[in-house]
Amino acid sequence: MSEPAVELRGVSKVYPGTVPVRALDNVDLRVEKGEFVAVMGPSGSGKSTLLHVVGCMDRPTSGTVLVDGIDVAGLGDRELARIRAEKVGFVFQFFNLIPTLNCLENVELPMHILGRLGGADIRARAVRLLQMVGLGERMSHRPAQLSGGERQRVAIARALANMPTLMLADEPTGNLDTQTGLEIVEMLREINEATGQTVIVVTHDPVVAEGAGKVVEMVDGRVVTGDARRGHIAESRGSLHRELEVLRREVMMLELLKEAMHPGEYEARLRGIRSRLDRLEGSFK
Numbered sequence: 001m002s003e004p005a006v007e008l009r010g011v012s013k014v015y016p017g018t019v020p021v022r023a024l025d026n027v028d029l030r031v032e033k034g035e036f037v038a039v040m041g042p043s044g045s046g047k048s049t050l051l052h053v054v055g056c057m058d059r060p061t062s063g064t065v066l067v068d069g070i071d072v073a074g075l076g077d078r079e080l081a082r083i084r085a086e087k088v089g090f091v092f093q094f095f096n097l098i099p100t101l102n103c104l105e106n107v108e109l110p111m112h113i114l115g116r117l118g119g120a121d122i123r124a125r126a127v128r129l130l131q132m133v134g135l136g137e138r139m140s141h142r143p144a145q146l147s148g149g150e151r152q153r154v155a156i157a158r159a160l161a162n163m164p165t166l167m168l169a170d171e172p173t174g175n176l177d178t179q180t181g182l183e184i185v186e187m188l189r190e191i192n193e194a195t196g197q198t199v200i201v202v203t204h205d206p207v208v209a210e211g212a213g214k215v216v217e218m219v220d221g222r223v224v225t226g227d228a229r230r231g232h233i234a235e236s237r238g239s240l241h242r243e244l245e246v247l248r249r250e251v252m253m254l255e256l257l258k259e260a261m262h263p264g265e266y267e268a269r270l271r272g273i274r275s276r277l278d279r280l281e282g283s284f285k
Contacts, residue, residue, distance in 0.1 A: 002032070002033065003033075003068070003069045004030050004031055004032050004033065004066070005031050005032060005033045005034075005035070005067075005068060005165055005166055005198040006029070006030070006031040006054055006065075006066065006067055006166065006198075006200070007029070007030045007031075007064075007065075007066040008027050008028060008029040008030075008050075008053075008054070008063065008064070008065055008066075009028055009063055009064040009066075010026050010027075010028065010062065010063040010064065011024055011026070011027045011028075011029075011053065011060045011062070011063030011064070011065060011073075012024050012025055012026055012027070012060060012061050012062045012063055012221075013046075013049055013053060013058070013060050013061050013221075014061045022221050023046045023049040023221055024046050024049055024050060024053065024060065024221045025046075025220065025221035025222050026063070026222070027046075027050065027063070027221070027222065027223055028223065029050075029216065029223060031198065031200060032198075033165075033196070033198055034192070034196040034197075034198055035198055035199075035213055035214055036188070036189060036192040036198075036199045036201075036211070036212045036213045036214070037199070037200045037201070037212055037213070037214045037215075037216060038200075038201050038202075038203055038208060038209035038211075038212035038214070038215045038216070039051070039200065039201065039202045039203070039215075039216045039218060040203060040204065040206070040209050040215060040216070040217050040218065041204070041217060041218035041219060042204065042219075043204070045218040045219055045220065045221070046218050046220070046221040046222075047202045047218045048170055048202055049221075050202070050218065051168050051170055051200065051202050053065055054067065054166070054168065054200065055084065055088045055090060055166070055168045056072050056075075056080045056081075056083050056084045056088060057084070059073060059080075060073050067083060067087055067088070067165065067166070068087050068165040068166075070083065070087075085110065085113060085114045085162065086114065086162060086164070087164050087165040087166060088164050088165070088166050088167075088168060089110075089158070089159030089160055089161070089162065089164040089166065089167045089168070090159055090167075090168050090169075090170070091152070091155050091156055091159050091167065091168070091169035091170070091172045092155065092169075092170055092172075093170055093171040093172065093174040093175050094175055095143070095148075095151040095152055095154070095155045095175075096155070097143040097151055097154055097155060097158075098143075099142060099143050099144060100142070101142070102139065102140050102141060102142050103130055103135060103138055103139050103140070103141055103142075103143075103146070103154050103157075104123070104126050104127070104130065104139040104140065106143070106154055106158055107126040107129055107130060107154065107157045107158045107161055108122050108123065108126045108161070109158070109161075110158060110161040110162050111125065111126070111161050111162060114162050116162075125161065126157070126161065127139065129157035129158075129160055129161065130154070130157050132157070132191075133153040133154070133156055133157045133187065134153060135150060135153055135154065135157070138150060147180075148175060148176050148177075148180060149176060149180035149183060149184065152172060152173075152176065152180075152184050153184070153187070155172075156184075156187065156188070156191070160191070160197070165198060166198050166199075166200065167188075167191075167197055167198065167199045167200070168200050168201075168202075169188065169199065169200070169201040169202065170202045171202060171203060171204070172184055172185075172188070172201060172203075172208075173185060173203070173205060173208055174203075174205075177275060178207075181205075181207070181208070182207065185207070185208050185211040186211065188201065188211065189211045189212075192213075199212075250273050
C-alpha cells in the first residue's frame with residue numbers, strides 16, 4: 001500500500017482550563033495522495049482543529065500525525081514552520097491576502113519565503129498559477145480591487161505556489177455568495193482531477209461536500225460513520241429546514257415593516273437575510 005498524504009492515529013487535542021475542552025477525541029483518519037476530502041460537521045465538532053493539526057498549525061495532545069510520511073506531532077516550532085512552508089498550502093474563509101501587494105506579489109510571497117527558486121522562476125510560476133485560476137488579466141490588481149471570488153482564486157493560486165503535498169481549505173466558500181461558492185468548489189475539484197493535488201476542505205455546507213470524492217463527518221471531536229453518521233446528517237437536515245423557515249419568516253416581517261424603515265436600512269437587512277437564505281436553500285439542491 002502506498003504512503004498516504006495524511007494519517008492520524010489516535011489523535012486527541014485537549015485545551016486546558018477550568019473545564020478542559022476535548023476538541024479532538026481519539027481520531028483515526030487516512031487521506032490518500034490525490035484524494036479530495038470534505039470534512040463536515042456542526043460548529044464545535046472539531047473540524048477546524050483537525051485541519052490545524054494536519055496543517056502543522058497546532059500540536060495534538062496525544063496521538064500520531066503523519067504528513068507525507070513525516071511524524072509532525074513532536075516537532076519543534078522551527079521544523080513545523082518548515083513542514084508548513086514545504087508541504088501545506090492554506091486557503092482561508094477570509095482570503096488573508098496582503099492588501100498592499102498585488103495578485104502576482106501575493107502568489108510570489110510563499111516562494112520567496114521558502115527560497116528554493118530564483119526571481120525569474122518565481123515570477124514565471126506565479127504567472128502560470130494566476131492564469132490557471134482565470135486571473136491572467138488581473139495580476140497587477142490589489143485585493144481591494146477584486147471581487148470576493150477573485151480574491152479566493154488568488155488565495156488558491158498562492159496555496160499552490162510551493163507545490164505542496166496538501167491543500168487545506170477552511171470554509172473556503174463561507175464568505176461568498178452561493179453561485180461564486182459553487183464556482184470555487186468546482187475550481188478545487190478541477191485542480192484535484194487535473195493535477196492530482198490532495199485537497200482537504202472543512203465545511204458545514206452539503207453543497208461543498210458534494211464536490212468531494214470522500215466525506216468525513218465529525219461530531220463532538222470524533223469521526224463518525226455508519227448509523228451514527230446517518231443519524232447526525234438527518235438531524236442536521238432537520239436543523240437546516242428549521243433555520244430556513246425562520247429566515248423566510250424574517251423576510252415576511254421585514255416586508256411588513258418596510259414603510260416604517262429608512263430605505264438604506266431596509267435594503268441592507270434584506271440583502272443580509274437573502275444571502276443567508278440563498279446559502280441555506282443551496283444546501284438542499
